[in-house]
Amino acid sequence: MKNLSKSKLLAFRQCPRRLWLEIHRPDLREDSPATLASFGAGHAVGEVARRLYDPKGKGVVFDPGTQRHADVLAQSMTLLAGRNPIFEAGFSAKGALAYADVMLPIKRGGRRMWRMVEVKSSTSVHDYHRDDAAIQSFIARRAGVPLAAIALAHIDSQWTYAGDGDYNGLLVENDLTDEAFDRECEVEQWIADARKIAGRRKASDICTGEQCRKPYACGFVDYCASTETQADHPVAWLPDVRRKQLKEHLARPEIADLRQVPDTLLNALQLRVKTQSLSGKPWFDRKGAAKTLAPHGSPAWFLDFESISLPVPIWAGTRPYQNICFQFSLHRLSRTGKLEHEAFLDLSGNDPSKPLAVALIGACGKRGPVFVYSASFEKARIRELAERFPRMRRDLLAIDDRIVDLHPIAREHYYHPDQEGSWSLKRVLPTIAADLGYETLDGIQDGGMAMTAWMEAVFPGELPSRDKAEIDRQLREYCKLDTLAMVRLWRMLSGKL
Numbered sequence: 001m002k003n004l005s006k007s008k009l010l011a012f013r014q015c016p017r018r019l020w021l022e023i024h025r026p027d028l029r030e031d032s033p034a035t036l037a038s039f040g041a042g043h044a045v046g047e048v049a050r051r052l053y054d055p056k057g058k059g060v061v062f063d064p065g066t067q068r069h070a071d072v073l074a075q076s077m078t079l080l081a082g083r084n085p086i087f088e089a090g091f092s093a094k095g096a097l098a099y100a101d102v103m104l105p106i107k108r109g110g111r112r113m114w115r116m117v118e119v120k121s122s123t124s125v126h127d128y129h130r131d132d133a134a135i136q137s138f139i140a141r142r143a144g145v146p147l148a149a150i151a152l153a154h155i156d157s158q159w160t161y162a163g164d165g166d167y168n169g170l171l172v173e174n175d176l177t178d179e180a181f182d183r184e185c186e187v188e189q190w191i192a193d194a195r196k197i198a199g200r201r202k203a204s205d206i207c208t209g210e211q212c213r214k215p216y217a218c219g220f221v222d223y224c225a226s227t228e229t230q231a232d233h234p235v236a237w238l239p240d241v242r243r244k245q246l247k248e249h250l251a252r253p254e255i256a257d258l259r260q261v262p263d264t265l266l267n268a269l270q271l272r273v274k275t276q277s278l279s280g281k282p283w284f285d286r287k288g289a290a291k292t293l294a295p296h297g298s299p300a301w302f303l304d305f306e307s308i309s310l311p312v313p314i315w316a317g318t319r320p321y322q323n324i325c326f327q328f329s330l331h332r333l334s335r336t337g338k339l340e341h342e343a344f345l346d347l348s349g350n351d352p353s354k355p356l357a358v359a360l361i362g363a364c365g366k367r368g369p370v371f372v373y374s375a376s377f378e379k380a381r382i383r384e385l386a387e388r389f390p391r392m393r394r395d396l397l398a399i400d401d402r403i404v405d406l407h408p409i410a411r412e413h414y415y416h417p418d419q420e421g422s423w424s425l426k427r428v429l430p431t432i433a434a435d436l437g438y439e440t441l442d443g444i445q446d447g448g449m450a451m452t453a454w455m456e457a458v459f460p461g462e463l464p465s466r467d468k469a470e471i472d473r474q475l476r477e478y479c480k481l482d483t484l485a486m487v488r489l490w491r492m493l494s495g496k497l
Contacts, residue, residue, distance in 0.1 A: 003097040004194055006135050012194040013131055014218065015211045019194055020203040021220045029219035033448030038216075040455070041121040041311040046101065048167045048312050049119040049153065050087050053102050059085035064099050072099075080114065080145060093142035096191045100136060106148060113148035116140060117173065121311045123157040123321065125174050128215040137180040138187040149177045155311060155320045163316030170312065170320065207253075231257040233277045237421030238270050246270075269411070273421050282416040282431065289413035289493040296369040296404055300490070302331040303370050303403075304482040305381055306450045306475065315351035317388065325381050326352040326454055329479035330363050331487050339487065343476055347457040347468060357385045361395045368402065371486055373425050375405035406486060409493055425485055433488045438481065443474040450478060 004012075012019040021028060050061065060079055062072045069090065076089040086103040102117035118133055129152050137150045153171040161167070197204065208228060212221040235250050235258060246265045249255060258274045266274060276283050306327040311320050318324060327345045334340070344359040346352035360382075364370060372378040379400055386396040411423045416431035426438055426446070438445045444453050457471045490496070 001095070001195060001199060003092050003095055004191065004198065006096070006098040006132065006139070008198075009096060009135055009190055009194055010128060010131060012190065012197060013128070014215065015206060016194075016197045017204045017206040017224065018218050018220055019197050020200065021223070023198050024203075025223075028223040030222055031219040032217055033446070033452060035217055035219065037448065037451065038121065044310070044312045045121040045155065045171075046119055048170060049102060049117075052167060052171060053104060053117065054085045054087075059087055062086075062088040062090065062099070064088055064090060069097070073097075077144070083112075091140045091143040091145060093139050094188060094191055095195055096135070096139050098136050098139040100140065102153075108148050111146070113146040115148055116150040118150070118152050119171070120152060120154045123155050125152055125154060125176075126215060129154075130176060130179065133176040133180040134183040134187050135190070137177075138184050141181075141184075149175065150180050151175050151177070157320050160319050161313040161316055167312070233258040233274075234420075235261060237273055237277060238266070239273060239421050239423075240267075240269065243267070272415055276415050277417050277420075280417055283414070285413040286495060289409060290495040292409050292413070293490070293494040296371075298333060298335045299365070299368040300333045301364055301368060301370040301402075302333070302483040302486040302490070303364070303372050303378060304329050304479055304486070305378055306447065306454075306479050307381065308451055308454050315353075318351070322384075323377075323381060324351070324353060325356055325385075327450075327475060327479055328356065328360060328363075329476075329483040330360075331483045332365075333487060333490075341480060341483075343480065345472060345475055345479075347454065347472060347475075349458040353385060354389060357389055357392050357396060360385075360399065361392060364399050364402075366398075369404045370399060370402045371404050371406050371490060373405070373482075373486055373489075374407045375403050379403055406489055406493070410489060413493065425482065425489075428489065429485045432492050433485070436481065436485060436488065438478075441474070441478055441481065443470075444478040450475060 008019055008022055011022050050059070053059075060075075062076070064072055072088075072090040073092055076086065076091060079086050079089070080103075083105050085105070087101065088099045089103045090097065090099050092098075100116050101119040104115045104117065106113055106115050116136060118129070118136060120129060122129070133150050133152055137147060140147050151173045153173045155170060156172045159169050161170075206224075208221060208224050212218045212224070218224075235255060237258065238246075238250075238261070241247060241250065243265065246261075249261065249265055255261070258277055261274065263271055263274070272283060305325045307323040307325045309321050309323050310318075313320055313322065315324070326347070328343065330342045332340045332342070342363045344356055344363075346355060382396050382400045382403075386393040386400070389396075407423060410428060414428070416428075418431050419427045430437055444450050453471045453475055457468050460468070
């Protein structure tokens with residue numbers, strides 16, 4: 001059997017069935033856009049880490065994706081006799097294989113040793129990072145590496161990029177040496193157990209559950225779910241499960257269908273989901289919805305942003321993972337019912353924040369409600385723009401004051417069984433406007449795809465790229481549908497249909 005990589009061991013730690021599928025049926029894996037984005041984030045942070053830990057550029061960088069494993073392993077051990085940093089050095093021992101993000105030469109007691117740094121794109125240390133460090137240090141030490149210390153470096157989310165390529169301060173180190181070295185017996189057992197699982201003829205019988213999402217999303221979850229008998233009305237449709245008694249009831253393995261959940265354990269919203277799901281009939285409080293919206297007059301505006309969140313900021317004055325809006329769609333509904341549309345989109349690669357703010361102020365007028373769906377995002381972005389551009393602060397905050405959130409109104413007054421417990425706009429829209437649908441869009445159909453498309457347009461050399469004009473068209477159509485969907489929802493809730 002081949003050596004198990006660190007990623008395979010971490011897959012085992014999450015779920016033995018995942019490990020088996022990773023080895024024997026990798027074709028069944030379907031990574032989400034969010035997972036793929038995380039891979040890109042890791043690559044970007046790794047590039048910066050090499051510049052920070054090797055400012056003179058004297059280090060050696062391996063590429064395990066293109067170089068033979070045997071060659072990397074042999075050359076890595078040879079380079080340990082040198083004095084320069086090593087990136088992606090490979091080590092193998094006890095049936096396991098690992099590549100170290102950063103290896104730095106140090107001296108301890110007159111002896112040349114090495115310090116390992118694992119670089120993560122997260123903003124804090126998680127438990128699975130500690131497992132990662134324990135595996136890395138175990139393999140390296142058993143391979144004969146004179147390892148003196150191991151640290152985990154992650155992003156400081158409060159750090160602000162000053163510009164000119166200066167990323168000093170982006171990463172924060174956490175020393176994990178003592179705990180990693182102390183877990184060698186654990187790691188050795190993980191490797192032995194994982195190799196047994198990998199050698200089996202078929203996957204373990206493990207049902208889908210919390211482990212499919214934590215500590216990270218598993219790309220095999222759809223396949224595993226397809227092999228299980230699905231409930232007609234899954235308990236996963238219940239929203240906002242917080243009550244202890246309900247959590248305990250749902251944790252019982254035999255509880256799978258809403259029919260098995262007593263009404264007494266449910267709040268009003270959960271009971272509504274259960275009742276309408278079992279009846280197959282929609283529920284709509286027409287009078288209540290119309291009364292809630294009645295105070296908001298016309299003209300009315302319907303706003304949606306699209307943003308990019310970069311782990312390594314590229315514009316001065318921005319922070320890691322800060323949401324920077326590069327697009328908005330705005331529908332305007334006049335007193336006479338005339339519907340007009342305005343849009344902004346910046347694919348230049350320059351910071352889009354200021355021109356977007358200018359365009360937003362010019363497009364939103366001076367009065368009338370500005371409807372959004374789940375207001376916390378739009379409000380936060382507008383306030384950030386107001387903070388960054390003081391001269392536009394008053395106008396931007398005036399828009400913020402006019403925002404009305406349609407999400408809680410829909411949640412309080414409307415539910416259709418096809419929503420399956422969700423009030424996302426993409427689940428609500430098909431139930432009120434059969435002629436509209438995100439699935440009919442060509443290319444971009446959700447926010448994750450929009451971010452990926454922006455990256456393709458702005459960094460065409462780093463990703464498989466579509467034509468920039470085509471990306472522009474798809475982004476505009478997607479964002480426009482978001483605000484058009486809100487117009488249709490508003491008309492229904494307000495009784496204007």
